[in-house]
Structures are given as structure tokens and as C-alpha cells.
Amino acid sequence: MTTSQRLGVGLISVGWMGKVHTRAYQALPVFYPELGIKPELVIAADPVPDRQDYARDVLGFAEATGDYHEVLARTDVDVVSICAPNFLHAEIGIAAAKAGKSFWIEKPVGRHAADTESVEAAVQETGVTTSIGFNYRHAPALEYAKQIIASGELGRITNFRGTFFADYSSDPRGALSWRFIKEMAGSGVSGDLVGHLVDLVHYILGPIDRVSAATSTVHPQRPIPAPGGGTHFDLVEGGELGDVENEDYVAMLVQLRTDAVASGALGTLEASRVTVGKRASYDLEIYGTNGSLKWDFERLNELELAIGGDPVRVGYQRIMAGPSFGDFGHFQPGAGTSMGFDDLKIIEAKKFVQSYLGREHLNSNIHDAVAASRVVDAALASAEDERWHKVAPVSGSTAAVTK
Ligand SMILES: NC(=O)c1ccc[n+]([C@@H]2O[C@H](COP(=O)([O-])OP(=O)(O)OC[C@H]3O[C@@H](n4cnc5c(N)ncnc54)[C@H](O)[C@@H]3O)[C@@H](O)[C@H]2O)c1
Incomplete structure (x- = not known):
């Protein structure tokens, strides 16, 4: 039995994609045992109280909050999934990069190229790893x-x-x-x-x-x-x-x-x-x-x-x-x-984590x-x-x- 490295996961937004990302992290040890990681669902953020309950009670996060800044402030969170509506991507992406958190963010990363470029600038400054929700590839x-x-x-x-x-x-x-x-x-x-x-x-x-x-x-x-x-x-x-x-x-x-x-x-x-x-x-x-x-x-x-x-x-x-x-x-x-579709997201999670760990950059x-x-x-x-x-x-x- 090999020992696994703990991977603390934070989730921002518990909608459709929030659920799919969470399941993808959970599936990693099953489909990619060689990655050698053990995902731990630390904290999820969503302003809607029902979604916080869902994150805790159904998805299995240890904690839930209404404020995404709490996710980014946690030292036991290694990687963050950003599954918010487009208008929040730039704000949250920049905040994540500044907090030194590597993140997997849903497309289209903002509302227009200026939003995406502002996230790119913050990522270049801080050197965090990113992955984008371009699942079809x-x-x-x-x-x-x-x-x-x-x-x-x-x-x-x-x-x-x-x-x-x-x-x-x-x-x-x-x-x-x-x-x-x-x-x-x-x-x-x-x-x-x-x-x-x-x-x-x-x-x-x-x-x-x-x-x-x-x-x-x-x-x-x-x-x-x-x-x-x-x-x-x-x-x-x-x-x-x-x-x-x-x-x-x-x-x-x-x-x-x-x-x-x-x-x-x-x-x-x-x-x-x-x-x-x-x-x-x-x-x-x-x-x-x-x-x-x-x-x-x-x-x-x-x-x-x-x-x-x-x-x-x-x-x-x-x-x-x-x-x-x-x-x-x-x-x-x-x-x-x-x-199926969710399997493509598991592959995406694998490529993200692999890159975060400094291995192959296929993401x-x-x-x-x-x-x-x-x-x-x-x-x-x-x-x-x-x-x-x-x-x-x-x-x-x-x-x-x-x-
Ligand atoms: N890769 C794909 O194939 C794919 C498919 C669907 C959606 N998406 C993308 O994923 C993103 C989310 O889409 P969705 O379908 O999951 O949306 P959704 O409407 O199902 O969920 C959005 C969630 O964001 C939450 N939210 C709103 N304000 C917030 C805030 N301030 N902080 C934290 N959470 C907040 C909402 O309460 C909701 O739970 C979009 O950018 C969308 O384009 C990608």
C-alpha cells in the first residue's frame, strides 16, 4: 500500500460545475491511483444557504461559508476550484492568485478578454498553477x-x-x-x-x-x-x-x-x-x-x-x-x-493536479x-x-x- 499525499480542496460556488469539480477530485484516487494523492474536501463557499448545506451534507465538505475569501485564507487549502458565474471570475481569480492558491477555473474566465487578461496578469505575478474548464479537449x-x-x-x-x-x-x-x-x-x-x-x-x-x-x-x-x-x-x-x-x-x-x-x-x-x-x-x-x-x-x-x-x-x-x-x-x-461528460472533468482534474505537483504540464x-x-x-x-x-x-x- 503506497502512502498518499493529502490535497486540501477548496470550492467556490456550489452550482452545477461546483458539483462536477467536487466529484472529479473525489474520483482521482480511483482512476489515477498513481497520482498518489488523497483529496480532502476542506471548505466550500456559496452565498445561498441551501447550497452551503448541500456542500457539507451531500458533497462532503468539512465546512461551508457564504464568503469565498474564507476559502482563499485557509492554510489547509492547497488548490481551489472557481465555479462562479462569469462576472465573478476576474475578481475571484485575481484574489486566488494573490492568496498564492493554484486554481482550476471554469471557462470563459470572465465576461470578455479584458477580464481574462487581468487574471493572467495576477497569475504571471504570483506563479500559481491554473487549469481551465475546457473539458472537450x-x-x-x-x-x-x-x-x-x-x-x-x-x-x-x-x-x-x-x-x-x-x-x-x-x-x-x-x-x-x-x-x-x-x-x-x-x-x-x-x-x-x-x-x-x-x-x-x-x-x-x-x-x-x-x-x-x-x-x-x-x-x-x-x-x-x-x-x-x-x-x-x-x-x-x-x-x-x-x-x-x-x-x-x-x-x-x-x-x-x-x-x-x-x-x-x-x-x-x-x-x-x-x-x-x-x-x-x-x-x-x-x-x-x-x-x-x-x-x-x-x-x-x-x-x-x-x-x-x-x-x-x-x-x-x-x-x-x-x-x-x-x-x-x-x-x-x-x-x-x-x-461521459463527468469523466472528461476527472481527466481535467488529473491534469490540473499533475501540473500543480510540478509533474507533466498537460493542463x-x-x-x-x-x-x-x-x-x-x-x-x-x-x-x-x-x-x-x-x-x-x-x-x-x-x-x-x-x-
Ligand atoms: N466546462 C463546461 O462545460 C461548463 C458547463 C457549465 C458551466 N460552465 C461554467 O461554469 C460556471 C458556473 O456555471 P454553473 O452552470 O455551474 O452555474 P450555476 O448557476 O449552476 O451555479 C453558480 C453558483 O454560483 C453561486 N454564486 C453566486 N454568487 C456567488 C458569490 N459571490 N460567491 C460564490 N458563489 C456565488 C450561485 O449561488 C450558484 O450556486 C460558468 O462560468 C459557466 O460558464 C462550464
């Missing part, structure tokens, strides 16, 4: 897709197409939660879903150089929920309506930098939070001169691959993820047994968040002035693949 089928592209098997990558279509706000009775208010969320579906897609493009194909975009808001008003209540999944019957202040849909034309692995490739990125039918269809298609591949989150464990050469038998082959793809083997012993970091937020800001600026916008390169090292 951990999907084993996509890790395999990345390998195929890097090997050159698809030939020269010419173009790509990403559509992140969700229905979480398709019902106009959906509550006017913080996600629809500019001051609290920043952008709408651009920060929420396109940020993920941009990160995938950076991770698999390389950095985006320029963007042209258009947006629309499909449901301009929604019912105002009771104070303190109402997530974007809650339906409210009747009552007063308030304005939706950000976009439900965005369409972008992008081009990669010439130093990207997919040098100069063109692509379209689209996202909607109001589709009917597509539920969480996060789809990425990549085309090269010798083949192409397709992945969709709704079929997380599958990759469709077509390799050219035979003029008759050209077509897609469906490949199931298996133990040789990414971290799949840590979860299931054989191909075809499905992994996404604050520079990746800045890179994604600059693309989103460029898209929104383009939607305003109807012009192409250049994306400024980031200063720190990211996972974007260059030649």
Missing part, C-alpha cells in the same frame, strides 16, 4: 484525432467546420438567469459555447489569426426568476419579462495563422443555445487533402474517419474509442464501453483562456462593425499547436 476520440492530424495522414488540412448547437435555452419560458445579462455573463453563446470550440481548434489545429462574424438573438425576452433562483434550465410560467442582452446564435468565418499545424486553413464556427432537435451536438469536422474526420459530443466515444486513395471505397469508418486513445484506459478496460492554462477570449471578442467586434478582425497572439505558452 480531453475526449479520448479527439486526442486520437489530434494524433492523426499531427501524423499527416489527412494530408494538408484545408478547412474545418465546428457547430456547437445546444437547446438549453430553446424554450422562451427559460428563466432570465445571469447567462443572459451582459454585466454578469458578458457575451451569450459566444463565450459559453464558441469558447470551447475555439479552444478545440487551437488544441488540434493551431491558433486562429482572424475572424469575421455575425450574431442574432432569437428570443429577445425571458421571464424574470425569483431572486436567488433560476438557472438557465428552469422554466418560469407567466410573470414579468426582462430583456435578453446577449446573442443566442453566432456564425464565424475564421482563418488560422500560417505557423499553425493546419497553416492558414479556413473554417466556419457556429454556435446556438436555442436549437430544437440538436440537444448538445458539439460537432467538429476537419478536412485535409487526403482524408477527413468528424467528432460529435453527442457521440463522445466515436470518431468518423475517411482516408482517400481508393476511388471506390472512399467513405467514413466509425471508430470506437478504446484504451489506446488518450486517458480512456484509466476508465474502461475495453473499447466501446462509453465514457490548459490561463493563456489558453486568454487566447479563446480574444477570438470571442474579435468575433463580437466583427459582428458590430461587419469587418474582419485580427486576433492578437498571447504572451504565455498555450496548447495551440504550431509548426
Whole structure:
């Protein structure tokens, strides 16, 4: 029996992501025994008393508080998860860095690039480890897709197409939660879903150089929920309506930098939070001169691959993820047994802790968040002035693949 190192965990915000992060830490010794850590849930913060009770009584934190500063002040907390709404990311991220706490923060790290950059500056000053909630890049089928592209098997990558279509706000009775208010969320579906897609493009194909975009808001008003209540999944019957202040849909034309692995490739990125039918269809298609591949989150464990050469038998082959793809083997012993969304978060937790412990740096970091937020800001600026916008390169090292 090996001895394990204690890892004191603090959680800020006990919503959906707060729960998922907590379960991910708890799962680490099961799926990654070689990490040699024993997570201890020390303290969770949320202003809503019911959520504090939930953190203590159900999730298993020893203590709960209404004030996140208490989490950051604790000497027995080694790492912190920041799962607050977007408008609090900059304030809490900066406070965490200044308190010397390494943190795993949810995307999009603030409402706009200026927020993300302010967190980046604090992180650079203090040298804490960061990880970002860009969970889709951990999907084993996509890790395999990345390998195929890097090997050159698809030939020269010419173009790509990403559509992140969700229905979480398709019902106009959906509550006017913080996600629809500019001051609290920043952008709408651009920060929420396109940020993920941009990160995938950076991770698999390389950095985006320029963007042209258009947006629309499909449901301009929604019912105002009771104070303190109402997530974007809650339906409210009747009552007063308030304005939706950000976009439900965005369409972008992008081009990669010439130093990207997919040098100069063109692509379209689209996202909607109001589709009917597509539920969480996060789809990425990549085309090269010798083949192409397709992945969709709704079929997380599958990759469709077509390799050219035979003029008759050209077509897609469906490949199931298996133990040789990414971290799949840590979860299931054989191909075809499905992994899920929460498993991607466990992989994310592993990469964060590994990096915090000074081992391999496979995690996404604050520079990746800045890179994604600059693309989103460029898209929104383009939607305003109807012009192409250049994306400024980031200063720190990211996972974007260059030649
Ligand atoms: N990576 C992903 O796939 C993914 C999925 C969903 C959400 N997210 C991100 O996670 C973040 C949280 O989203 P969610 O869906 O969990 O939200 P949520 O609405 O379920 O939870 C937010 C929580 O924050 C708490 N909160 C509000 N003010 C606070 C304060 N001052 N201090 C501490 N806590 C406070 C609320 O009480 C609530 O419990 C967002 O940034 C969102 O974009 C990421």
C-alpha cells in the first residue's frame, strides 16, 4: 500500500460545475491511483444557504461559508476550484492568485478578454498553477484525432467546420438567469459555447489569426426568476419579462495563422443555445487533402474517419474509442464501453493536479483562456462593425499547436 499525499480542496460556488469539480477530485484516487494523492474536501463557499448545506451534507465538505475569501485564507487549502458565474471570475481569480492558491477555473474566465487578461496578469505575478474548464479537449476520440492530424495522414488540412448547437435555452419560458445579462455573463453563446470550440481548434489545429462574424438573438425576452433562483434550465410560467442582452446564435468565418499545424486553413464556427432537435451536438469536422474526420459530443466515444486513395471505397469508418486513445484506459478496460461528460472533468482534474505537483504540464492554462477570449471578442467586434478582425497572439505558452 503506497502512502498518499493529502490535497486540501477548496470550492467556490456550489452550482452545477461546483458539483462536477467536487466529484472529479473525489474520483482521482480511483482512476489515477498513481497520482498518489488523497483529496480532502476542506471548505466550500456559496452565498445561498441551501447550497452551503448541500456542500457539507451531500458533497462532503468539512465546512461551508457564504464568503469565498474564507476559502482563499485557509492554510489547509492547497488548490481551489472557481465555479462562479462569469462576472465573478476576474475578481475571484485575481484574489486566488494573490492568496498564492493554484486554481482550476471554469471557462470563459470572465465576461470578455479584458477580464481574462487581468487574471493572467495576477497569475504571471504570483506563479500559481491554473487549469481551465475546457473539458472537450480531453475526449479520448479527439486526442486520437489530434494524433492523426499531427501524423499527416489527412494530408494538408484545408478547412474545418465546428457547430456547437445546444437547446438549453430553446424554450422562451427559460428563466432570465445571469447567462443572459451582459454585466454578469458578458457575451451569450459566444463565450459559453464558441469558447470551447475555439479552444478545440487551437488544441488540434493551431491558433486562429482572424475572424469575421455575425450574431442574432432569437428570443429577445425571458421571464424574470425569483431572486436567488433560476438557472438557465428552469422554466418560469407567466410573470414579468426582462430583456435578453446577449446573442443566442453566432456564425464565424475564421482563418488560422500560417505557423499553425493546419497553416492558414479556413473554417466556419457556429454556435446556438436555442436549437430544437440538436440537444448538445458539439460537432467538429476537419478536412485535409487526403482524408477527413468528424467528432460529435453527442457521440463522445466515436470518431468518423475517411482516408482517400481508393476511388471506390472512399467513405467514413466509425471508430470506437478504446484504451489506446488518450486517458480512456484509466476508465474502461475495453473499447466501446462509453465514457461521459463527468469523466472528461476527472481527466481535467488529473491534469490540473499533475501540473500543480510540478509533474507533466498537460493542463490548459490561463493563456489558453486568454487566447479563446480574444477570438470571442474579435468575433463580437466583427459582428458590430461587419469587418474582419485580427486576433492578437498571447504572451504565455498555450496548447495551440504550431509548426
Ligand atoms: N466546462 C463546461 O462545460 C461548463 C458547463 C457549465 C458551466 N460552465 C461554467 O461554469 C460556471 C458556473 O456555471 P454553473 O452552470 O455551474 O452555474 P450555476 O448557476 O449552476 O451555479 C453558480 C453558483 O454560483 C453561486 N454564486 C453566486 N454568487 C456567488 C458569490 N459571490 N460567491 C460564490 N458563489 C456565488 C450561485 O449561488 C450558484 O450556486 C460558468 O462560468 C459557466 O460558464 C462550464
